Amino acid sequence: METILKKAQLTRDDIDYVMATGYGRRNFDPAHGELSELSCHAKGVLFKNPLVRTIIDIGGQDAKVLRINDKGIMENFMMNDKCAAGTGRFLDVMANILQMPVNELEKRAELAEKPAKISSTCTVFAESEVISQLASGETVENVIAGICNSVASRVAGLAKRVGIKEEVFMSGGVAQNGGVRKALEKELKVPIKWSETSQMMGALGAAISAYEQVKKRGVLNE
Amino acid sequence: MSNEVKKKSPPDPNSAKFKLGKIATDAYVDAQAAKDRGEMIGWCSSNFPVEIPETLGLAVCYPENQAAGIAARGGGERLCNISEDDGYSNDICAYARISLAYAKTKDAPEQNMPAPDFLLCCNNICNCMIKWYENLAKDLDIPMIIIDIPFNPDYEVSDAQVAYVKAQFLEAIKQLEELTGKKWTEEKFQEVMEYSGRTSRAWLAATSEAKHTPSPFNGFDLLNHMAVMVTARGKKEAAEAMEVLHKEYLENVETGNSTFRAEEKHRIMFEGIACWPYLRATSTGLKSRGINMVTTIYADAFGFIYDDFDGMVKAYCNVPNAMNLENARDKRVKLIKANHVEGLLVHTNRSCKLWSGFMAEMSRQISAECEIPHVAFDGDQADPRNFSEAQYETRVQGLTEIMESKKGGC
Numbered sequence: 001m002e003t004i005l006k007k008a009q010l011t012r013d014d015i016d017y018v019m020a021t022g023y024g025r026r027n028f029d030p031a032h033g034e035l036s037e038l039s040c041h042a043k044g045v046l047f048k049n050p051l052v053r054t055i056i057d058i059g060g061q062d063a064k065v066l067r068i069n070d071k072g073i074m075e076n077f078m079m080n081d082k083c084a085a086g087t088g089r090f091l092d093v094m095a096n097i098l099q100m101p102v103n104e105l106e107k108r109a110e111l112a113e114k115p116a117k118i119s120s121t122c123t124v125f126a127e128s129e130v131i132s133q134l135a136s137g138e139t140v141e142n143v144i145a146g147i148c149n150s151v152a153s154r155v156a157g158l159a160k161r162v163g164i165k166e167e168v169f170m171s172g173g174v175a176q177n178g179g180v181r182k183a184l185e186k187e188l189k190v191p192i193k194w195s196e197t198s199q200m201m202g203a204l205g206a207a208i209s210a211y212e213q214v215k216k217r218g219v220l221n222e
Numbered sequence: 223m224s225n226e227v228k229k230k231s232p233p234d235p236n237s238a239k240f241k242l243g244k245i246a247t248d249a250y251v252d253a254q255a256a257k258d259r260g261e262m263i264g265w266c267s268s269n270f271p272v273e274i275p276e277t278l279g280l281a282v283c284y285p286e287n288q289a290a291g292i293a294a295r296g297g298g299e300r301l302c303n304i305s306e307d308d309g310y311s312n313d314i315c316a317y318a319r320i321s322l323a324y325a326k327t328k329d330a331p332e333q334n335m336p337a338p339d340f341l342l343c344c345n346n347i348c349n350c351m352i353k354w355y356e357n358l359a360k361d362l363d364i365p366m367i368i369i370d371i372p373f374n375p376d377y378e379v380s381d382a383q384v385a386y387v388k389a390q391f392l393e394a395i396k397q398l399e400e401l402t403g404k405k406w407t408e409e410k411f412q413e414v415m416e417y418s419g420r421t422s423r424a425w426l427a428a429t430s431e432a433k434h435t436p437s438p439f440n441g442f443d444l445l446n447h448m449a450v451m452v453t454a455r456g457k458k459e460a461a462e463a464m465e466v467l468h469k470e471y472l473e474n475v476e477t478g479n480s481t482f483r484a485e486e487k488h489r490i491m492f493e494g495i496a497c498w499p500y501l502r503a504t505s506t507g508l509k510s511r512g513i514n515m516v517t518t519i520y521a522d523a524f525g526f527i528y529d530d531f532d533g534m535v536k537a538y539c540n541v542p543n544a545m546n547l548e549n550a551r552d553k554r555v556k557l558i559k560a561n562h563v564e565g566l567l568v569h570t571n572r573s574c575k576l577w578s579g580f581m582a583e584m585s586r587q588i589s590a591e592c593e594i595p596h597v598a599f600d601g602d603q604a605d606p607r608n609f610s611e612a613q614y615e616t617r618v619q620g621l622t623e624i625m626e627s628k629k630g631g632c
Contacts, residue, residue: 024611038620039627062613073627075595077620081570082608161582196527 001030019210023061023200033213040170040205042066042074047208048201049193053165056184056192057201058155058174060088065159084123086154088174093123096148097130098140102177105144109179112145119150126150149181155186169183170194171201238467240446245459246449249283254336256281261403262339265358267351268452269541270344270369273418274395276456277411278404280490281334282342284453285358288324289317293498293604295332302605316573316604318354340364340401342394346371346544350577352621353491365401369612371539377549379539388535404443414456415534424464424526429521431471432561436486438474441515442505443481445496451524480514487512488625491558493581494569499606500614507615510569511622517561522553543576551584551591558592564625566596567618572608595628597621 005011012030020031021040028034041057055066063080083089095102115131119125121174126147133143151174168190174180175198185192199202224226226529233240253263264275266282275282281497298316302321306312312319315471324330328337343355343366352368358368369390374383415631425447431438454460474480490508492515508515526537542550557563569583570578585596599617602608 026615034619036619036623037622038616038618062616074620074624075628076589076624077595077597078597079613079617082572082610082613161586199265 003024006010010063011154015213017210019213020205020207033210034087035206035209037202038064038077040067040202040209041075042068042205042206043208044201044203045169045171046072047204048195048197049167049169052167052169052193054162054168056155056159056168056170057172058086058151058170058180059172060092063087063155063158065155065162067162067165075164078162080158081152083121084125085119085121086151086158088172090123090126090151091177091180093127094130097127104147106176106178108141109145109148112141113139114142115147115149116142118143118146133163145183148177149183151180152183152187156184158182159188164188164190166190168192169198171198173199175199185189228513232255233552238470239443239496240464241459241463241466242447242450244289245454245463249287249453250335252335253281253283253595258335263336264340264342265335265338265357266342267344268536269347269348269389269543270342271534272409272453273414273456274391274398275342276414277406278395278398278402278543279365279410279527280398280402281405282285282453283338285324286317286337287321287449287605288330288333290496290498292320292324292330293606294501295501296334299501299603299606301327301330302455302607309559312605312607314469314573315348315354316602320604321354322357322361323608325361331594338362338364338540340398341366343367344369344371344538346538346541348543350575365397367397368494371541373544373546375546376541377410377546379536383539384532384535387539388532391531391535403410411531414525415460415530417458418456419527420461421451421457421464422527424461424468425451426525426527428464428468428471429517430560431468431475432489432516432521434475435489435562436478436480437482437514437516437561438480439487440480440482440498441492441517441562444518444520445501448520448524451520455524455526459487468606478491482509482514484514485512486514487517488564488622489514489562490565490567490625491515491517491554491561491619492569493554493585494571494577494601495574497569497571497601497609498604500601500609502609503611504601504614507611507618511566511618513618513622516563517557519550519554519557522557525584530590547580547584547587550580554584554588556590558594564592564628565594565621567621568596569599570596570600572600572602573604594619595624 009139020028020033020034021037025034041055045052045055053068056065058141063086064077066074069075080086091102117139118129130143170181170192175194257263264282265285268284270287301320301323302316305319310319341355341359343351345351362430371387433628450460490513523542527536568581589596597617599614
């Protein structure tokens with residue numbers, strides 16, 4: 001917290017309200033309030049894109065699909081089950097096997113001629129499949145495209161259960177990966193919006209929520 | 223600083239909680255006493271018609287209740303590991319794994335029970351039960367009596383199904399008479415049926431008091447009290463204790479009290495078997511947010527009301543895991559509407575493929591019909607390795623925030 005304040009050239013006295021979100025939010029002492037990352041992503045995305053009605057958030061620990069009603073309120077959501085497949089962690093593991101940074105996956109996926117079939121059931125199954133596919137001569141590009149398809153297919157299942165309503169926006173770190181985005185568009189047959197700041201939507205939503213709390217209180221630091 | 227230790231006040235022996243707890247505990251004591259007298263005792267699956275052993279005067283224990291008790295007291299993983307070491311897959315029911323391990327080790331300090339002389343199995347709860355009991359019968363070299371009540375794909379129970387199942391009830395009674403020397407009498411059955419009806423009516427009346435806002439009870443109470451509904455419905459003590467429970471809830475309604483010790487901000491329905499190894503975590507996660515779990519399908523499921531033998535057979539054909547999706551959905555919708563439920567929390571129980579399997583579609587239909595949000599979390603009724611508290615917390619908080627925003631807050 002001190003590092004961030006220093007970077008922003010602020011002190012604690014300049015902060016009226018701290019809203020914590022994400023895993024560990026309940027254990028962050030300086031926070032005045034806490035809000036789930038579900039609501040934070042919804043607030044952040046809607047602030048930037050008021051017409052969004054479905055949010056697909058793929059992060060490191062989980063994947064979730066949020067349905068927003070016409071009043072801009074989250075009305076339901078669906079999250080992954082007890083498995084890393086379909087989350088950002090899955091991509092981290094795969095990038096590690098392929099010995100390349102995770103942000104290079106997108107570029108290489110674009111060069112694929114025929115995506116390989118990679119399991120979407122289990123990260124460990126997929127890991128062994130990647131190794132055996134590479135060993136049997138499959139190109140790295142095809143394997144990477146298969147990995148992106150695998151994440152997309154898993155998350156598309158969640159999205160279909162929630163019910164897709166346009167516009168669809170992708171938040172969370174995995175939104176940076178065009179391979180997964182495109183595979184999702186293909187699976188869901190809808191265009192998917194995203195932004196360079198997709199990963200910050202949860203933080204933005206938390207900040208908006210903190211602002212709302214202070215406004216409700218009626219006292220705002222100048 | 224004071225070293226005074228806050229003493230827990232002794233339980234009131236006239237309270238329903240005390241009486242119901244005693245009935246549950248006495249089930250094991252009575253079975254042991256019968257065993258010590260040289261009588262044959264049985265192990266029985268939870269939806270086997272309890273009226274049969276009760277009318278015959280046979281003491282039985284319930285491996286599912288034992289496994290839940292062991293899991294709640296922290297022994298689930300130890301016993302699951304024993305079964306897995308013997309080759310049982312960790313994909314099968316954790317109650318089965320615990321029970322099979324107990325049959326082998328014959329000791330679990332968390333909850334012991336006497337060894338059986340026969341097994342009573344009914345598959346109206348799941349088909350895993352059949353293989354579980356067959357293996358118990360083989361390992362322990364004792365007879366197993368099975369009643370086959372197939373899943374009913376139709377909305378109503380047909381006369382043909384009643385006839386098919388009735389013949390098996392009669393055969394089971396005959397087999398037990400021959401095996402144990404005990405005799406079935408119509409007078410005793412009438413008495414058991416009367417107590418079972420009284421117990422069930424009191425249970426239904428007590429659980430229906432959740433229609434009041436705030437509810438006079440914490441729904442987690444139901445998860446504990448249902449043990450008596452499963453095992454002791456036909457006993458006089460059970461009927462009396464359930465009537466006391468209803469009276470207490472009525473008093474709470476009048477005085478504005480509740481066994482839910484927090485401000486009731488939201489009301490939900492909980493779906494699935496309790497996550498026994500994490501009962502405190504799952505309950506605290508709700509209570510800390512002012513969420514009262516006011517109802518579960520147990521509120522309806524264990525109200526066995528019937529007037530004769532055929533009616534009893536029909537009731538056992540219409541238990542939750544044996545009925546079709548539409549019937550199961552309608553029962554839940556009725557509970558949700560009657561009890562002003564605002565959200566549905568579903569336990570995706572890795573032990574129970576049947577129940578968890580149909581919940582995905584049923585939740586969707588319930589959510590659409592009642593216009594309430596539904597959220598599922600991963601867990602297990604007895605294997606602690608299948609639950610993550612952080613994941614549970616996020617889902618419950620998300621549900622809370624939706625319920626709040628629907629009320630115009632947040």
